Amino acid sequence: MANIQLIATDLDGTFLSDDKTFDKTLFRTVLTRLKAQNIAFAIATGVHQSRINRLLADFLTDNLAFVTNNGARVVSGSGQVLYERTIPVATLQKIATLVAAFSPQPDQGVVYSTDDTAYVPRAFAPFVTDRHMKYFQKMILFDDISDIKTPIFKVTMNWENFDEMRFYTAAKQTLGNAVHVTETGTGAIDIVPSGVNKAVGLQVLADHLGIEMAQIAAFGDGGNDIEMLRHVGYPYVMPNASLVGDFLPVIADNNHDGVSQTILALLNQNAGH
Template identity: 55%
Template sequence: MTIQLIATDLDGTFLKDDKKFNQELFREVLRELKAKQIEFTIATGVHQERINILFKNFLSERLNFVTNNGARVVRSDGTVLFSNALSQSTLHQIQYFLNHYSQRPNRGLVYSTDDTAYLPSNISIESNKRYFKYFKYVKKFTEVSEIKEPIYKVTMSWTNFDEQKFYRDARQFFNDDVHITETGTGAIDIVPARVNKAAGLKMLADSYAIDLSDVVAFGDGGNDLEMLRAVGMPYKMPDASVTGCFNEALSDNNHDGVLKTIQQLINIK
C-alpha cells in the first residue's frame, strides 16, 4: 500500500491519560506528512469544540476531522462533507427511553451540538461538571422540543452499572433507528443510524480520491472497530479493549505510541 491518509482516535489512543500529547513531536510529524502529501485526520467520538481546545496550537495546520463518532466530517480546508444530526422524533424517543429507564445516568447525560452541552433539567449539574470545560455553552432544557440546534449525539454514563445491559435494552427499544457505541471516554453515545467512524472516514477519503486500502488508522475501543476493519493498515494500542487481527502500535498512549508508529511507517529520520 501507499500511505495517503492517517487517522487516529483521541482518548486512549493519541492523547495521554491526562489529555495531553507531545506537541513538539506532533509538529515534527505534521511537517513530514505535509512534505509527503499525506493527510492527517482526527477521528473521534468527541465534538469539535473539545478538539479546538485540545489542539489550540495546531488549528492552522492541515487537519481533517471525523467527529461525534462519524456524525460530522470536515476537510482541512473547512469544507463540511457530512453533518447528520439526530432528528426531533429520534430525540423524543431517546428522552422518553432515558426518562423511563430503570437506572438513570448518574455520572452524566449530555445532548451535544458542536459547541453546546444541553442538560436535562432533571439531571444533576454536579454529575456533568467534568464535561463543561469542553463546551463553549451549557444550557438546560425540559423537553427536547426546546432545542433548536442540531444535536449530533447523546452521551451518558453510570457508576457501578452493567453497561452491556443498557446496550441490550436500548438496541431492543430502538432497533436500527440509532447507532449506540462507546465514546472512548468511559461513556456511551447514541448517534444517528448508520453513523460511525468508518463511514465518515470513507467520505473524507473519497473527497481526496484516496482508497481506504491506502489509509492507516489507530484506535483502542469499540467505537474504533468499524474504522479499523475498513482501512488497509489498522493499528490498535497495546492495552486496547478492541480485539481483532490488527497491527499493534509501538507503545501505548502515554508514551507517544501513535506518533512513534507514524514515524516508523513514513521513515522519518
Template identity: 65%
Template sequence: MANIQLIATDLDGTFLSDDKSFDKALFRVVLDKLKNKNIQLAIATGVHQERINVLLADFLDEGMAYVTNNGARVTNADGQLIYERTMALPILLRVQQLLIDFPVKPSRGLVYSTDDTAYIPSEYAHITLQTHRRYFKKVIIFDDVSEIKAPILKVTMNWQNFDETQFYDVARQALGDSVHITETGTGAIDIVAAGVNKAIGLKMLADNLGISMANIAAFGDGENDLEMLMAVGQPFIMPDASITGPFNPVSADNNHAGVLKTILDMI
C-alpha cells in the same frame, strides 16, 4: 508499507495520554514529516469539534481534517463541512423516554450535543455542568427535548461504577436500527443517527480527497473504532485496546506517544 495518503487517529485512549496530554514537540515533528510526504492527518473521534479545539489548541492551523461525533460530522483540511448527520426529534424523544424508564440513571451525566453546545436535561444539570463548561462554548439547560431547536449530532450518557453494557442491550432492543449505539470504553454510551460511524465519516473524507480506503492508516482502541479499523488498508490497535481483530500493533501505549512513534516508523 502500502502507499499511505491519509492517517486517521482516535483521541481518547489512543492519541491522548490518560491525562489528556500529548507530546507536542514530537507531534510537531510528525506533522512536518507528513506535510513533506503530502499525507493528510485526520482526527477521528467520538467527541465534538469544540472539545478538540481545546485539546489541540496549538495545532488548529495545521490543516488537519476532522471526523467528529463518531462520524456524524466531517470537515476537510480547508475547514469545509463535507458531511453531517443529525438526529430527528422523534428519535430524540424515544431516547429521552428510554432514559426516563431505565432504572439506573447516568450518574456522570447526560448530554445532547451539537458541535459547540451541550444541551443538558435539568435533572442532570448539577452533575454535568462543571465538566462540560470547559469543552463546550455554550451549555443550555432544558426540561424536554422538544425544546431543542438546534440539530443534535449525538447523545452521550455516562455512568460511574456501572456496567454500561446493560443499558447498551436495553437501548439496542428499544431503538433497534433507528440509531447507531456505541460503547466508548470509558463508562459512556454514545447514540448517533442510524448508519453513522467513524468508517462512514472517514469514507466521506476519503472520497472528498480522492483517496482509496486501502491507502489509509487508522489508529484506535475502542468499540467505536472497530468499523473504521475494519475499513482501512492499515489498521493499528493500541496495546490495551478493548477490542480485538486482525490489526497491526502500535509500538507503545497512549501514555508513551505510541501513535506518533508508530507513524514515524511507518513514514
C-alpha cells in the same frame, strides 16, 4: 507504507494520554514529516469540534481534517464541512423516554451535543461538573426535547461503576435501526444517527481526497473505532485495547505517545526504502 495517503486517529485512550495531554513537539515533527510526504492527517473521534479545538489549539492551522461525533460530521483539512447527519426530533424523544425509565440513572450525566453546545436535561444538572463542561462553549438546561432548537449530532450517557453495556443492550432493543449505538471505552454510551460511524465519515473524507480506504492507516482503542479499523488498509490498535481482530500493533501505549511514535517509525521505514 508507500501507498498510505491519510492517517486517522481516535483521541481518548489512543492519541491522548489518560490526563488528556500529548507531546506537542513530537506531534509537530510528525505533521512536518507527513506534509513533506504529502500524507493527510485526520482526527476521528466521538467528541465534538469545540472540544477538539481546545485540545489541539496549537495545530488548528495545520490542515487537519476532522471526523467528529463518531462520524456524524466530517470537515476537510481546508475547513469545508463535507458531511453532517443529525438525530431526528422524534428519535430524540424516544431516547429521552428510554433514559428516564432506565435504572440506574446515568450518575455522570446525559448530554445532547451540537458542535459547541451541551444541552443537558434539567434533572441531570447536578451531575454535570466543570470537568465535563470545559469542552463546550456553552451549556443549556432544558425541560423537554421540544426546547432544543438546534440539530443534535449525538447523545451521551455516562455512569460510574456500572456496566454500561446493559444500557447499550436496552438501547439496541428499544431504538433498533433508528440510531447507531456505540460504547466509547470510557464508561459512556454514545447514540448517533442511524448508519453513522467513523468508517462512514472516513469514506466521505477519502472520496473528497480521491483516495481509497485501503490507503488509510487508522489508530483506535474502543468499540466506536471497530468499523473504522475494519475498513482501512492499515488498522492499528493500542496495546491497552480489548479489540479482537487482525490488527497491527502500536509501538507504545497512549501514555507514551504511541500513535506519534508509530507514525514516525513508519515514515522512517519508508525513507529507508
